[in-house]
Structure formats: structure tokens, C-alpha cells
Amino acid sequence: MEGNQLPCQASYMRNALFNQGYLDDQFLQLEDLQDEANPHFVEEVVKLFYSDSARLIRNIELTLENTPSDFEKLDNIMHQYKGSSSSIGAKKVKKECTQFQEYCEVENIDGCLRTFQEVKQEHASLKRKLENYFQLVREAR
């Protein structure tokens, strides 16, 4: 592609992600940490996030299936997941995580189940978008 387009596309997409609330300032922090010494830092962290969080999501699913009343456990796993997602700046995901934890607090299993669906959706949606974004960035390099 034309060299000058890609960067635009990538930056366009990046802006959209921020504007639409998918990412917050924390993502900027990640970008700030990227430098010559660490040229692919952001992408690396995001990848790490997705591989680690897949495991956490799976754990929550299992717990909801097997021991849905174990709110403490659910809360613990979600706490981990929330920590990770907030570290990369995943704004919407984080919001759903907080909601989920609130339901755990009051032991509302239905609320948890519903919110968990939202969590998964946001998780998948952001993942797609970021994958596209990094693809654009790579192509632009």
C-alpha cells in the first residue's frame, strides 16, 4: 500500500479506538514505554494479555458451571482479569469486570452470568480491533 496511507489508517483506527471508549489513557502509557529499546512493546503486552486472559475467562466459565455459588472464587479470578485489562487500558472490558464484581459482592448469580456475557463480548471485540490495528501498524513499518 502506499506508504503514506498506512500510517494514516493505523492512526485513524487508533483514534477511533480511543474515541469510542475501547481504550483509555493507560494505553497511552504503554505507547510511551515503547522506544528503541522496546520497539514492539505495546503489541507484546497486548498479546500477553490475550493469552493470559483466555485462561482466566475459561476459569470463570468453569466456576460458573460447576460451583456458581462460589462468589469469592469468581471475584478472585475476575480481580486478576480486571487487573490485566486495566493495565493495557481496556476501558470497556474493565467496566464490565467491575460490574461483575459488584454482582459477586451481592451474590447475584444472574447478574454475574449476564455481565459475564458482556465481559466476553467486549473482550472479543477489543481483541479483533487491536489485532487489526497492529496489523496496520506492522504493514506501515
Add this chain to the structure above:
Amino acid sequence: MTVEKIMSDSESYDDFPARLRVLAVDDNPICLKLLETLLRKCQYHVTTTSQARMALKMLRENKDRFDLVISDVHMPDMDGFKLLELVGLEMDLPVIMLSANGDPKLVMKGITHGACDYLVKPVRIEELRNIWQHVIRKKRTEPKNQNGSADQGNDNQSSGEGNGSQADRNGKCNRKRKDEEDFSEDNENENEDPAASKKPRVVWSIQLHRKFVVAVNQLGIEKAVPKRILDLMNVEGLTRENVASHLQKYRLYLKRISSVASQQANMVAALGVKDSHFMRTAPFEGLGDFRTLSGQGRFASAALSHYTTGGMFGRLNTPNVNLRNLSPSTLIQPDHGQNITNSISSLGKVHPALASTNQSQSLFQGIPSSLELDQLQQSKCGTGMTSFNAIDNSRLRSRFSDPGAAINSSSNIFNSSTNMMLHGSYQQTMSGGGFGNQSSQNMASLNLDTFNVGVNSSSSLLDSGTIQSSTTQPASLLSTEPFHSQPPMRTTGNSGFSNDPYLQKNPIDISSSTMSLPLEDSREMQYQQGLVGDVQNISHIPSQRWGEQGQSYGHGSTATFGSLNAHVPVSGVVSPLSHSLDQDSGIVNEKMGVFMNGRFAGGASTLMLQNGNEKLASESRAMANDSFLLEQQKIQTVFAPRSYDPLDAMMNAMIKREQDETIANYDFGFDDYSFESGM
């Protein structure tokens, strides 16, 4: 790197914050990676691990390898707060907590456990840029020593030991190892340890404290001013500021003791267990490993046995000494292990006389780590020498509600314990105490000595007075008080002195009183004087209160038995070493303040009973041994039972009985450990 080193290197001063060696612990890989990158960006040297146990291992392998630790709260293999306590106690390094949860309650918990700071994830780089201040602050805290005087000489040794800093924890640990010789040199306080990154601090060793107490007594507590005390002490390297701050603590201790007199809890002579030492000795990891302390605790048990004579106490009741439950068990964790026993014994010996120094001085005698001292009414005596020994300061702290309890900081503690109890007068008694001198005579003897030192400990130890038996787990003890020795562990007011860091709380039966000794809280230990250490157990002291475990502070005689810890189930309420002891400055006996509440399990009570006033010395030794002195000094002070009163004999007997019990308590005050174990 030490501050001095850093600062002294003028060229590098500008980029001082750089090169800071940080250990980052977080089980979440994303957060860990992010943290690592952020820290590198700040030009710090970063080491990461996702396991708390690994982190501890690394820290223990080389105490000087890191300047700061950043740890997540939520970790699968170990609770972040626990790690925090351990690090604080053993290594006395600044620890910053990290969590995705910013709930103020959790933040508060972090602070009370001794965290220097609490950051909420996601962490921003700006926040990390400032963390170096915690390192500097820590180094500067405590003895105003900071002085750049890098006393390499001394400190070399101490460096390992944890430069006198904080609550002796470190120092104590190290100290203990180094033994007294080092200690004595170092004692000059300034443990500056140029090599070590620890902050240079004046370590109030038992001897030093004793000198202090002697000086104070000579001048009269009312008229004692730092300058004059300093002159009288004639210790090289000691500054007026050091003395002033120590005096302040001592005064608090005394106050606490007197107030404790009315309460029972006093006792717990903050088992001066200097946690650091204990920590080391006992596998800290398990905190609960106090049991291992038992080894050390031997002392405790021994001591306790003395104490246990709670009944004895009743008899012994030497007018002055009311040994409250000196739960010798807790404290006694002297590094030397032995000490504790000594301390305990010393506790027993702690003559009530000690108690009186100020009357209120309830020296907590041997505040058993758990500071069971509640009973110590007299806590004044501070005899509760809580042998803080291992008392986790941190632990103790929390537990130790009693003031004495916290006798953490080994160095201080001890002093406090002893001091406390003996309030200065001891000086002699301590050694004599013949307390059950159990095994570690060292302790005992030391204790006695330390008692004199009392000053330091007193503050801390006395927490015992209030050592509430709350059996709180030792671990928490410390947490409550952020190690800093300062916060008197909640000790209820025991001996005004320091929070009995070591009050190991004896688990209710003193025996288990975990040493609430705040020992170490390394950070906290600041108490140095403040025995407070983490007297964790403060809560323990259930009935026994005995000065928490007999922490017998072996402080020199005055110190009362600090080591009473734990066991000393001082059943009889040992009136805090009857403060009534005449205030003679040298009279240790009076001050016995062994608070052993009744229970004095073990020697502690006997200590008090010594009534002989002089006896206190021995008692205190026993008690104090553990806690305080032990730490570093090898509390070898053999307690030469000075005036071994018949009571002592009884006490010893009792203590022996209690031994078993006490030892259990000995726990360094680490959580529950001691108490439950009841060893």
C-alpha cells in the same frame, strides 16, 4: 546501596534515584511486565518474580541486593500482606504494595502492615518515579543517625545485621548472628552500615540501654535531660538526638507501665524478640514457624516454665512485682534461642522492684510476645521483657495492642523490655535474676542488661501492659502496627514504652502467646526502642498476659523479663513488677514490673517475684534475653542470678514446668504460631 553511599557520591547524586535496585513481585504476568518496563524507564535496576516465595528467597539470600520491594497484594502462593510483614521484619526494606483494588480499607491494611506506600493499578510512571523517597526515608528514620558517617567499621558487621535500623529487626537478626561482639561494637549505635543498604541506626543494645537507664536513674527521671544523659553515658558516637528520642520512648514506656498497672494486660514484656533475628532463625516463612522457634523458644519454654508459676506469682507477689501474665513464651525467641529461656527466667526474676521505677513504669517484663501482658498491671515493670526475639515485629505489632507488646526491634526492644521493666534500676538485677535462667542464660543475662537499656524497650515492651490477649494471630499483630516500632502496639498502655513489640502474645496461656513482639517489623522496629515491634501477639495474652511471653526482655535488669513471653502463663496476676520498687536508680528489683499477670508462665513471674528487687535482674534477663538482647548480642549475659531469691527458685521451677508450654509460645510472635502451638 546505602544512602550514604549514594549521597556521598557527589557525582552520582544527581541521578540518585537511578540505580535503585527494586524487586517486583506480581503473579499477573501482564502487570509484572508492565511494572518492569515502567521501572526500567525510571532507570531503576529491576528484578522480577511472579512468586512471593521466590522473592523471599532472593531477599534472604542477600539482604543487600535490593533497596526496595514492590509487591502485589493478591497473590496465590502467599498473601501480599504477609510478604510485606516478612520483608519488613526480616530485612527491613521498604515495601510498596500494589493492587487493582483501591478500597481504602485495603489501603489501610497495607499501611498498618507496614507498607511504605500503596499504589493502585494500573500504575503510572509518575508514581514510580517517586518511590526512591521511601528508601531514603527509611534510611533516615530511626536513629537520627543517619549520619553519613558511614561507620564502615562497625557496620560492616552490622550491615548484615540490618544496620541498626529499624527495629532492629534486621540488625537484630544480623546481630544475633554476629553476636555480641559485634554488637557491642556496633552498639555504639550507629550502626551505620555503609555497605548495607540499611539505614544506619543507633541500635540500642542492652548494654547501651542499660547505661542509659543508669544515667537516667542517676539524674532522676524528672531531671533527666538528653544532654546530661549523654554525658553520663559517655558513649562514643552517640548523639544527643539519639538519646533524646530514646528518652522519649522510654518515658512513654514508663507512662505506659504505670497506666498498665491498672490494667492487666501490661505485661507482656514485649518480648523483645527482635524479629529479625527470629525471623531468621525461625523459618520465617512459615511465620508459623515459630515453632521452630521453639528451638529458640527453648528458651521460651524454659522461661516460661518459670513463669508459669503463675501460682508462684501469687506468692511471689512480691509487693512490687506483679508479674502479670508474662507470657514469656512469646518473646523468647531470642536469636539465640537460648536467650529466651533466659529471659524467661529472668523474667521471673525480675523483681518487682523493677516495676516501680517509676511506678508506673511497669516494666513489662518480658513482654511475651503476645504480650499477654494485659494483665500486667503493673506492666510498669516492664519486666515483661518480652523477649521479643523473634517477635515479628510486625506481628507483634498488631497484636500487641499492648504497648509493651510491640517490642520489636530487637535492639530496642530489648531494651525496652528490659528497660521497661526494670526501669533502669535494674541494672543489676538482671543478671542475677537467676531466673530460671534457663538455657540461654544469655538471654537472661542479657536481658538484664538490656533492661537497663530499658529505655528502649520500655517503650516497646511495655506494651505488654496491655497486651491484650487477643490472640490475634501474630501475623496480624505486626500488621497492625506497621512495624514501626512506634506504634505501640496497641498495647494498652502498658508501659508507656514502646509498644512492646515483642509482646508476644501468649496465646492465652501465654504459652502460645505468639510473640507478638513486634519484632521486627523491621521497619517498624524502629521502635528500636520501641519494642513494639510487632508485638503481634499482643492479643494473646490471654490471661496470662504476662508480659507476653515472657519476652523477658532481658534487658538488663530493669528490663524485666522481657522474655517472659509466652509461656509465662502467669496465672497469678503478677503485679507488674511492683513498681513500687523504690525508684532507686539502680534498683532493679523494684522495677520488676514484671507484669506478669499471674501467669507469668515461666520464669517471668519468677522474675518478678524476685522481689528482691535485685532479682529482677535475673529475670529480666531471662526475659529480656530473648527479646532484646538476644538479638544481637548474644545475650550471653549469663544471668548470674544475683539475688536469687527463693522465689526465684520457685519461679524456676515453675518455669520449667511451663517450659513446654512456653516454648510453644515462643513463637516469635509470629502469628498464631506461637500461640497456638502452645508449644
